[in-house]
Amino acid sequence: MRYLPLTDTDRTEMLRVIGAPSIDALFADVPEEARLTGPIHGLPNHASELAVERHMSALARQNLVAGEVPFFLGCGAYRHHVPASVDHLIQRGEFLTAYTPYQPEIAQGTLQMLFEFQTQVARLLGTDVANASMYDGSTACWEAIVMARRVTRRAKAVLSGGLHPHYVSVATTMAKFTGDDVHASLPELAAEGDIETLIAAIDDDTSCVVVQYPDILGRIADLSELAAACQAKKALLIAVVTEPVALGAIRSPGEMGADIVVGEGQSIGVGLQFGGPYVGLFGCKEKYVRQMPGRLCGETVDAEGKRGFVLTLSTREQHIRREKATSNICTNSGLCALAFSIHMTLLGEKGLRGLAEANHLAASAAADRLAQVPGVELVTPTFFNEFTLKLSREARPIVRELADRRILAGVSLGRLYPGIQALEKGLVVAVTETATAEDVETLATALEEVLA
Missing domain, CATH: 3.90.1150.10 (Aspartate Aminotransferase, domain 1)
Structure with a gap:
């Protein structure tokens, strides 16, 4: 039995107040072909729990594992x-059921873990500082673009053709609501990437250049020249890493001068899981730390001089005035960050x-x-x-x-x-x-x- 507490009268009044002609109008941004017009194909309207389990198991067996x-x-x-010890440790009660660490006096384990995570990520990405994780790689990329606009007070973002198209899609979708001018291109089936093209595209209106490393085709470029070109025009270089294991073999983007380095941490400690949940990585130069989204955990001492951990920087919208917030993505993937940190520690x-x-x-x-x-x-x-x-x-x-x-x-x-x-x-x-x-x-x- 479905639980539907609202009557037709309630719904009509709610639509009147917000000025929408119908419930369907609320989904105008969802493409027509993606909307359901009836029940899900292949599923009966009513079935026993046992029948549903058997049906869903049969569907699952069609997957290639x-x-x-x-x-x-x-x-x-x-x-x-992923070592078995990772899954064993993240399922300990103090981690599995922990909520966000707003109260340092009762969340020392979580805060210390996030502090260690930040240290690992900063060293991996080659940045001065890293935050306590983001939702995933694509939204971390978008948050970096918005951060670049705050730093430079410009709105033109130049995206490499080698940037993952899903990351490009997130950026162009979000830019509809912020007014950012996103310039994206397509990759070419060629041995070399588009570094020279990106350098030529930088002008006085450019807030940032976004490049993937290695890129969507697997190509690895030296980012030093691009970083210098960005610096000459007072634009920021954002490097996106979707395969962090690569940084065990190649130079980090931070070493080559990237101002902001973001990425997807799934490769370390987190299984494929049908596409999520994953964990976003975010690091930057120290001089930009106050514009960094998310949260930053720090080490301190208490009144008795004992080592402890606190939220040092927290600029999400529920913590400060909304107009001062650097991010409205209110999820950091804490458990996935823990898995990342455990696996990295074991390695x-x-x-x-x-x-x-x-x-x-x-x-x-x-x-x-x-x-x-x-x-x-x-x-x-x-x-x-x-x-x-x-x-x-x-x-x-x-x-x-x-x-x-x-x-x-x-x-x-x-x-x-x-x-x-x-x-x-x-x-x-x-x-x-x-x-x-x-x-x-x-x-x-x-x-x-x-x-x-």
């Missing part, structure tokens, strides 16, 4: 081995470097093998654990055919950029430490057959 098939998906969400610096090396070696071997397949061209000669192939025909139906053979071959650019003919033959392949040599050979053999 990442750990049971050759798996090469990436593009912002990566399969890594340590040596372990992270070893994990990064294992990823790169596995990806390099896979790229060499796949490049031998007739009809396959390696687009990105330098990469970390993710590279782009150009196939002899459209990649999207090939990915589907390989999925029918129980091989998750990668992400087709036609899926990420529908309708863009120049990209439809592109296939992005991610190879982590979880992919075996046998998995790679299975993919190569199947690819030879479907392209023949």
